[in-house]
Amino acid sequence: MKIEEIKKLLPHRYPFLLVDRVLVIEEGSIKALKNVTANEEFFNGHFPGAPIMPGVLQVEALAQTGAIMMMKTQVDNPEDYLMVFTGINNCKFRKQVVPGDQLILEVEMGSIRRNFATMKAKATVDGEVTCELEASAAIVPKEKA
Numbered sequence: 001m002k003i004e005e006i007k008k009l010l011p012h013r014y015p016f017l018l019v020d021r022v023l024v025i026e027e028g029s030i031k032a033l034k035n036v037t038a039n040e041e042f043f044n045g046h047f048p049g050a051p052i053m054p055g056v057l058q059v060e061a062l063a064q065t066g067a068i069m070m071m072k073t074q075v076d077n078p079e080d081y082l083m084v085f086t087g088i089n090n091c092k093f094r095k096q097v098v099p100g101d102q103l104i105l106e107v108e109m110g111s112i113r114r115n116f117a118t119m120k121a122k123a124t125v126d127g128e129v130t131c132e133l134e135a136s137a138a139i140v141p142k143e144k145a
Contacts, residue, residue, distance in 0.1 A: 001025065001068075009071040009078050010064055015041045018061035019105065022068060028109040030069035034061050038099035053097035058131040059088065062121040065105040066137065070117060075139060083137050086116065091133040101125045115139040 001022035010017065024031040036053055043051040063085055071078035097103055103123050110118030115138055122132040 001072075006068060009068050011082060012064060016060075017064070018057060019064045019068065022065075023104075025069060025072055027073050028069075030065055030105075030107050032065045032068065032105045034103040034105060036097055036099055036101045036103055040099070043099060051099050053101075053103075055093045055131060058093070058097060058103070058123050059091065059133060061103060061105055062107060062123055062131065062133065063135065063137070066107040066117075066119045066121060066135065069107055069109065070137070070139060074112065074117075080142055081139050082142055083139055085135060086138050087136040089134040089136075091131070093131050095125065095128050095130045097123075097125060097130050103130065110134075 003020060006019055006022065007017070018034050019032045020035050022030060022032045038051070042054060042057060046052060046054050067083035070083050071081070075081050103125060105123050107119050107121040110120060116136065118134065118136045120134050123130045
């Protein structure tokens with residue numbers, strides 16, 4: 001899935017759209033990527049001379065990846081809904097992400113009850129885990145968001 005299809009499923013736009021491509025999507029799992037470039041706005045302040053992708057943006061990239069999976073596989077009219085975080089648990093940062101890295105984003109669905117879902121997610125660079133977490137989210141109509 002390329003960026004134009006991703007933009008049909010997510011409301012995020014530059015500079016906050018953090019998924020560049022979906023590599024594999026199935027019922028219950030997704031694998032996507034984020035190319036981390038030196039031109040990212042956040043590197044101007046995090047940190048000058050020693051650029052590191054903020055951990056919270058890795059978490060957001062994983063959340064967006066999970067939202068793509070949910071909207072594509074679980075929601076009939078994704079243009080009418082948003083996926084919002086309801087919780088993050090057991091989040092760990094294992095390795096720094098720097099310009100030039102390709103962040104691989106993997107999310108596996110846990111349980112789905114009504115409009116609530118749980119997921120396990122991890123981000124990797126060159127096969128090494130940079131971030132891992134468990135999350136919960138809700139699918140809500142856009143007019144209630």
